[in-house]
Amino acid sequence: xxxxxxxxxxxxxxxxxxxxxxxxxxxxxxxxxxxxxxxxxxxxxxxxxxxxxxxxxxxxxxxxxxxxxxxxxxxxxxxxxxxxxxxxxxxxxxxxxxxxxxxxxxxxxxxxxxxxxxxxxxxxxxxxxxxxxxxxxxxxxxxxxxxxxxxxxxxxxxxxxxxxxxxxxxxxxxxxxxxxxxxxxxxxxxxxxxxxxxxxxxxxxxxxxxxxxxxxxxxxxxxxxxxxxxxxxxxxxxxxxxxxxxxxxxxxxxxxxxxxxxxxxxxxxxxxxxxxxxxxxxxxxxxxxxxxxxxxxxxxxxxxxxxxxxxxxxxxxxxxxxxxxxxxxxxxxxxxxxxxxxxxxxxxxxxxxx
Amino acid sequence: xxxxxxxxxxxxxxxxxxxxxxxxxxxxxxxxxxxxxxxxxxxxxxxxxxxxxxxxxxxxxxxxxxxxxxxxxxxxxxxxxxxxxxxxxxxxxxxxxxxxxxxxxxxxxxxxxxxxxxxxxxxxxxxxxxxxxxxxxxxxxxxxxxxxxxxxxxxxxxxxxxxxxxxxxxxxxxxxxxxxxxxxxxxxxxxxxxxxxxxxxxxxxxxxxxxxxxxxxxxxxxxxxxxxxxxxxxxxxxxxxxxxxxxxxxxxxxxxxxxxxxxxxxxxxxxxxxxxxxxxxxxxxxxxxxxxxxxxxxxxxxxxxxxxxxxxxxxxxxxxxxxxxxxxxxxxxxxxxxxxxxxxxxxxxxxxxxxxxxxxxxxxxxxxxxxxxxxxxxxxxxxxxxxxxxxxxxxxxxxxxxxxxxxxxxxxxxxxxxxxxxxxxxxxxxxxxxxxxxxxxxxxxxxxxxxxxxxxxxxxxxxxxxxxxxxxxxxxxxxxxxxxxxxxxxxxxxxxxxxxxxxxxxxxxxxxxxxxxxxxxxxxxxxxxxxxxxxxxxxxxxxxxxxxxxxxxxxxxxxxxxxxxxxxxxx
Numbered sequence: 040x041x042x043x044x045x046x047x048x049x050x051x052x053x054x055x056x057x058x059x060x061x062x063x064x065x066x067x068x069x070x071x072x073x074x075x076x077x078x079x080x081x082x083x084x085x086x087x088x089x090x091x092x093x094x095x096x097x098x099x100x101x102x103x104x105x106x107x108x109x110x111x112x113x114x115x116x117x118x119x120x121x122x123x124x125x126x127x128x129x130x131x132x133x134x135x136x137x138x139x140x141x142x143x144x145x146x147x148x149x150x151x152x153x154x155x156x157x158x159x160x161x162x163x164x165x166x167x168x169x170x171x172x173x174x175x176x177x178x179x180x181x182x183x184x185x186x187x188x189x190x191x192x193x194x195x196x197x198x199x200x201x202x203x204x205x206x207x208x209x210x211x212x213x214x215x216x217x218x219x220x221x222x223x224x225x226x227x228x229x230x231x232x233x234x235x236x237x238x239x240x241x242x243x244x245x246x247x248x249x250x251x252x253x254x255x256x257x258x259x260x261x262x263x264x265x266x267x268x269x270x271x272x273x274x275x276x277x278x279x280x281x282x283x284x285x286x287x288x289x290x291x292x293x294x295x296x297x298x299x300x301x302x303x304x305x306x307x308x309x310x311x312x313x314x315x316x317x318x319x320x321x322x323x324x325x326x327x328x329x330x331x332x333x334x335x336x337x338x339x340x341x342x343x344x345x346x347x348x349x350x351x352x353x354x355x356x357x358x359x360x361x362x363x364x365x366x367x368x369x370x371x372x373x374x375x376x377x378x379x380x381x382x383x384x385x386x387x388x389x390x391x392x393x
Numbered sequence: 394x395x396x397x398x399x400x401x402x403x404x405x406x407x408x409x410x411x412x413x414x415x416x417x418x419x420x421x422x423x424x425x426x427x428x429x430x431x432x433x434x435x436x437x438x439x440x441x442x443x444x445x446x447x448x449x450x451x452x453x454x455x456x457x458x459x460x461x462x463x464x465x466x467x468x469x470x471x472x473x474x475x476x477x478x479x480x481x482x483x484x485x486x487x488x489x490x491x492x493x494x495x496x497x498x499x500x501x502x503x504x505x506x507x508x509x510x511x512x513x514x515x516x517x518x519x520x521x522x523x524x525x526x527x528x529x530x531x532x533x534x535x536x537x538x539x540x541x542x543x544x545x546x547x548x549x550x551x552x553x554x555x556x557x558x559x560x561x562x563x564x565x566x567x568x569x570x571x572x573x574x575x576x577x578x579x580x581x582x583x584x585x586x587x588x589x590x591x592x593x594x595x596x597x598x599x600x601x602x603x604x605x606x607x608x609x610x611x612x613x614x615x616x617x618x619x620x621x622x623x624x625x626x627x628x629x630x631x632x633x634x635x636x637x638x639x640x641x642x643x644x645x646x647x648x649x650x651x652x653x654x655x656x657x658x659x660x661x662x663x664x665x666x667x668x669x670x671x672x673x674x675x676x677x678x679x680x681x682x683x684x685x686x687x688x689x690x691x692x693x694x695x696x697x698x699x700x701x702x703x704x705x706x707x708x709x710x711x712x713x714x715x716x717x718x719x720x721x722x723x724x725x726x727x728x729x730x731x732x733x734x735x736x737x738x739x740x741x742x743x744x745x746x747x748x749x750x751x752x753x754x755x756x757x758x759x760x761x762x763x764x765x766x767x768x769x770x771x772x773x774x775x776x777x778x779x780x781x782x783x784x785x786x787x788x789x790x791x792x793x794x795x796x797x798x799x800x801x802x803x804x805x806x807x808x809x810x811x812x813x814x815x816x817x818x819x820x821x822x823x824x825x826x827x828x829x830x831x832x833x834x835x836x837x838x839x840x841x842x843x844x845x846x847x848x849x850x851x852x853x854x855x856x857x858x859x860x861x862x863x864x865x866x867x868x869x870x871x872x873x874x875x876x877x878x879x880x881x882x883x884x885x886x887x888x889x890x891x892x893x894x895x896x897x898x899x900x901x902x903x904x905x906x907x908x909x910x911x912x913x914x915x916x917x918x919x920x921x922x923x924x925x926x927x928x929x930x931x932x933x934x935x936x937x938x939x940x941x942x943x944x945x946x947x948x949x950x951x952x953x954x955x956x957x958x959x960x961x962x963x964x
Contacts, residue, residue, distance in 0.1 A: 097585050117588040130586035133682035134604045143600070144590035177683040195591070 046109060048073040048231055049094065049199055054103035056089050063089045065256045066103060071199070071233060076225050078234045078242040081252035082278070087235045088203060090252070094233060095201050096120045108198060118147070123197040127204045129188040131176040137187045138163065138172040144195040162194035163187070165224060182213045186220070193228060202234045206241065218245055239279050243267065251275050272393045276317035283323075283361050284391070286315040301359025305334055305388070313390040322387035323363035325352060325379055332382030340377045354381055410873055413788045417800060420781070424841045425806050428818035435821050436657035445653060453658030463642075463659070470639040471666055473553060473628075474621035477560035478568070481617045484561070485568035486610050488717050490602070491710070493576035494584075504573060510721050511566045512898050512944040516918055517937035519630050520925065521724030522559045524731065526550040526631065531727055534742070551633025559627050564617030565721065571616065575609020576602070578684060604680055611678030615671050622667055623811020626904055626922070639663055640813040647817055647909060657821070660814045667811060725941060732934035750935035760936070763920035770832060770916055771900040774839040775847075775893050781840075782847035782892060783885075787877075789848075790855035791863070805849065807841040812905035815841065820909045830912025838910045839900045846899065847892035854888035855881075898944065 047070035056064040064086040071077045079087035092098040094105060096117035104113045112120055123144065131140050141159045150158070163172050166186035176184055185205060192200055202221075206214045222245050225232050236242050242249050243263040251258045251266065251274075259271040270276035273284045287300030289312050296307040298316065329335055338354035338361070350367045353360055363381060365373075373379065436453055439446040457463050485507075492503045510518065525531045526549035533545035549555060579602055587597040621627075625640030632638065639659065646656025735747035754760060785804070789797055807815050819838045828834050862884070866876040882889075904918045911919050921936055 095585075095589060097588075117585065118591045118593055122589075124586070124589045126582050126586055128580070128582050130580065130582040132583060132586070132601055133684045134680050135682070143587070143592075147587075147591035147596055175682045191586075191590070 047071055048075075048108060049233070050106040051090070051094070052104045052106070054090070054093055054100045054105060056086075056093060056098060057101045063255055064093075064100075067252075067257045068103075069250055069257070069260065071231060074229050074231055076222070076232045076234065076245055076247045078236060078246040078249045079252060080236055080239060080242040080249050080278075081258075082237055084254075085252040086255040087237075087250075087252050089255075091124075091201050091203055091233065091235045094199070095122055095124050121198045122201055123192040123195055123199075124201040124203060125188050125192045125205045127207055129176075129184045131184055131188055131191070133176050136173050136175055137168065137179070137190075140176070140187055141191045141194050144191060148195055158194055162190040165193070165228070166190045166220070181208055182217065185209065185217065189221075189224070193224070193230065196228075197230065199231045199233055202232060204236055205234075206236075206238075214241070221245060243279070251278065253278070268389070270317055270389055270391070273315065273317065273391050274393075276389065276391060281320045281362070281364065282317040283320065284315065284317055285361075285388075289314050302357040303336065303359055303361075308333075308385055313392075315391040315393065317389040317391055318361070318383060318387060320351065320362050320364035321349075323354075323361060323381055323383045325363055325365045325373070325381050328365075329380050329382030333385045335380065335382035337378065337380055340373050340375050340379055342375055343373045352379075354379070413784050414792060414794055416781075417785055417788055417794070417804070420785070420844075421800065421803050424837075425803055428822040428841075429806075431821045431825060432657050432814070432818040433661060435654055436661050438654045440652045440654045453655045454662070456655065457658050457662050463639075466637065466639050466642060467662065467666055469553075469637075470622060470663070471670060473556055473636070473638060474560065474618050475670065476557045477621045478564055478614050478617035480557060480561035481564035481568045482572075482610060482614050484717050484720070485565045485613065486572045488714065489569050489572035489576055491714055493573055494602075504570075506718060507566050507569045507721065509945065509948070510725065512948055513725055513941045514902050514918065514937055514944075515563065516626070516904060516921055516925070517728055517941060518563060518724055519559055519627050520933065520937065521728045522555065522562065523550060523631055524727055525724060526555050526558075538742075550631060551635065553632070553636050555631040555633075556628050556636035556638070559631050560621040560624065561617075562720065562724070563627070564620060565717070567616045567620070568610070568613035571613030572606065572610045575606040575612075578609075579605045580684075605684060607678045608680060611674050615674055618670065618674070619667065619809065619811055622663070623813045623815075624905060625813055630925070640811070643813050643817065644908075647820060653817075653821065656817060660817060663811065664814060728934050729938045729941070731931060732938040734931065737931065750930075750932045751939075753930070753932045754935055754939075757932075760917075760920060763915050763917045766832065766914060767901055767917040770835050770839060771897050774836050774843050774900045775896045777836075778840055778844040778847045778896050779889060779893050781844050782851055783889065785844075785848045786851035786855055787881075789852050791860075801849070801852070805845040808845050816906040816909040819906065823910070830910060831914055834910040834912070835907055835916065838906050839903060842906070843896040843899055847889075847896050850892035850895070851885055851888045854885045858884060894948075898947075 049069075049071040051067060051069045053066040053068055054064065055062070055066045067086070067090065069090070079090055081087045089098060093100050096112070096115060096119075099114060104111055106112065107121060131137075132143065135143065138159050141162050142155050145155045145158060160169070160172075163169055166189050168183060168186045168190065171179060171183055171187070174183075176187075179187065185208075189205070192202075205221075206217050209217060218241060221232075221234075234242070234246065243266075246263055248260065248262055249266055250260045253274050259266060259275045261269070261271075266275060266279050270279060270282070273286075276282040276284060285298070285300045285303070285305075287298055287303075289307075290297045290299060296309065296312050298305045298307055298312055298314065324332060336356065338356045341353040341355040341360065343353070344351040345367065348367060349364050350373060352363045352365060352373055354363060361381075435445070437449050437451065439448050439450050439452070488507070492500060496503055523530070527533070528545050528547045528550065530550065532549060533542070536542040537545055583601055583605070584597055587601045592600065622638075623640055625638065625644045628636045628638040629641050640663075643656045643659045643663070646652050646659070730743070732750055733746055733748070734743050735745035735749070736743075788794065789801055794800060816838070819834075819841065823830075823834050823837070828837065858881075862880055863876055866880040867873075871879065902918060903916075904922060907916055907919055908922070915923065917936075917940075921933060924930070925933060
């Protein structure tokens with residue numbers, strides 16, 4: 040059954056989904072490689088969960104095909120697919136203990152009864168829940184239920200593990216801890232992960248590749264670094280990290296290309312400059328740091344938000360505004376009204392397609 | 394469930410607040426504890442020529458338990474009621490499962506259609522089965538005319554079969570509603586998790602859906618069983634000698650020359666037997682774990698049929714879904730049709746169209762009096778029940794009364810004991826307290842079961858409300874009265890109206906308890922019941938059709954008037 044050709048493990052080909060007249064997912068093509076940690080990232084209603092449910096088999100796409108290991112599984116019901124899901128709500132069976140929940144997929148897939156206890160113990164051990172095996176779901180905390188849901192999904196050793204915002208209901212500390220657990224587990228067991236989230240931090244820190252989605256459309260598919268440093272459009276630029284979107288007009292005279300946006304006019308090194316560009320908050324340097332940057336300008340501090348490890352400074356350039364992020368310092372606090380010198384480099388200015 | 398601070402200002406609200414817990418205890422003592430104590434007490438007394446003799450004895454119990462006939466009767470009553478509940482469960486649960494999990498657009502309609510027959514007079518529904526099953530009835534006419542039978546059979550009516558069928562018929566809506574509610578609470582994500590784990594339809598049902606919904610079915614089953622076991626109207630109308638049930642014997646002890654102590658003892662024995670059965674049912678339905686509702690149970694997407702077999706299965710399922718509805722509505726349709734039939738006898742084929750039976754109703758002064766009495770009883774019962782129900786619900790929701798849960802269950806006991814037993818316990822109490830048979834006796838009797846229903850509906854609504862609404866209102870300077878008027882009442886309005894409507898229909902249609910309380914001034918159902926016993930005229934069909942149409946119109950008006958909830962808050 041294994042099709043060990045060099046093609047991708049999971050392939051979505053022009054997959055779309057419509058509910059009546061509402062198009063939840065525009066035709067989308069995505070390929071996921073064996074052993075990859077792949078994320079679908081976007082705000083709610085962007086189509087990421089629909090995509091995941093199509094892969095799991097809970098939805099039949101209105102168009103397109105889904106292939107797993109070279110086999111067409113577009114119309115295969117979920118109970119005959121080699122995929123398992125970690126549900127957003129965990130979906131632990133409330134009348135079964137943790138161990139019974141984990142044993143359930145093995146029983147349903149007719150694994151010999153003699154093998155089941157050992158595999159359940161192993162899976163529960165992998166998520167470090169051995170002490171809680173006999174608890175019922177309502178006797179466990181959110182984080183513990185989360186781990187059991189994870190154990191139940193990996194115990195059957197699926198070829199693809201689907202995770203639907205699994206950390207959404209956890210508090211910040213637990214979420215960060217679980218991120219490490221997930222990445223560690225994925226490396227250890229080598230299962231392909233398809234991870235749905237709206238949290239860009241989560242996606243950036245864990246994924247090999249990320250598909251950013253919005254409005255039922257795939258916006259950009261790239262590695263975390265590329266997404267961050269080379270966003271394809273203003274949606275990606277503003278959704279991933281924090282960016283100023285500078286939009287204005289491009290003027291060319293006397294062989295020089297100038298991007299004008301409000302009070303800002305930037306002499307571009309590139310003749311084919313686009314009228315819209317993204318500039319990360321942290322790419323703008325403030326004060327002495329700005330010396331020697333490609334573009335240097337004077338501005339007044341409009342507002343300064345102290346964020347602990349950094350300060351978010353809104354700069355007023357005589358009408359237009361830019362936001363800079365500077366490392367916070369014990370001394371030398373920036374106050375609203377202060378005149379400052381700021382600057383950035385051309386290479387941080389990312390031209391946007393739209 | 395927060396105990397609110399004392400109000401800053403006095404006023405009526407504050408006074409009510411102070412005395413209201415007392416009224417809860419008072420109600421419980423007067424309308425639940427006292428009647429039941431008196432019932433048990435009476436069972437240890439002697440009777441001489443219909444007069445109570447205050448002389449303790451165990452004779453009634455030894456007489457009840459030693460008699461082979463009574464033993465047989467108890468056994469038969471329990472097994473008949475059990476069989477009826479079982480038949481109802483076998484029909485209602487699969488239907489509820491289908492409607493809950495697979496219907497989308499027509500879901501609300503499908504549920505309403507099962508519930509509507511509850512609003513149609515109980516007597517009408519029983520009576521309809523008599524018309525269907527009788528020797529000259531619809532079923533026989535049909536079977537003979539199609540050649541399936543050579544001559545009409547008398548095996549259908551006046552048999553245990555007829556009793557079980559009719560009781561099951563009446564229980565279906567209860568079992569359905571309770572199963573449906575439980576099934577709706579099973580989150581779709583659990584079903585998906587099961588499929589995701591490799592389970593097919595059957596395994597998902599057996600391992601996930603059934604364990605999580607069987608308690609709902611058990612509650613419906615228990616309700617069906619209780620209704621059946623306390624019913625003496627149905628067996629006496631369709632049961633004949635074979636279908637006799639204990640309720641009929643108990644009822645007869647409270648008739649003209651009855652033996653109250655013996656009837657009371659029989660009731661106590663009946664209650665003991667019923668408790669045993671109910672205990673067994675709930676023991677069987679026990680389950681572990683707590684279902685945390687995370688997402689609503691939206692229907693599954695049915696895969697489009699692909700093979701010929703898929704199509705065949707789909708059609709079989711569709712037929713199987715329609716059949717229960719036919720079963721529910723056929724009797725009602727038949728009554729309506731015969732109310733326009735120009736013949737004295739209730740057989741097919743129809744002989745012609747007439748409005749005579751309706752015209753005849755206008756001249757019947759007794760009938761009109763009974764109708765007026767019914768309306769007075771229902772309106773007074775509902776008005777009092779709503780006032781008391783709101784006060785009690787507020788006490789339970791906002792005051793930390795000790796044993797609050799127990800008190801609530803205590804007040805609701807009259808809803809949960811067999812009708813026959815409730816009836817006689819109230820008769821005994823009313824007699825002792827010197828409340829004469831007549832309208833007030835009936836109103837008090839009805840309030841014992843109407844008020845708890847109204848109270849529980851309002852309480853359920855109050856407990857879902859965020860307590861900070863009340864706190865916010867008090868914080869903003871309103872006193873308790875103002876808070877109730879401007880904040881609380883608008884949010885529980887639909888619950889109050891819903892409760893009132895349900896209470897009204899319960900009161901208007903009640904026969905089993907009322908029959909003991911009316912004396913010489915019958916309410917409409919009692920009047921009709923007497924008519925049916927003393928001889929039949931097709932006018933009865935006409936009355937029932939009118940009541941049925943009026944009920945449905947009333948429901949529709951209520952639904953329009955109540956309209957959508959103002960309090961759309963999701964919890």
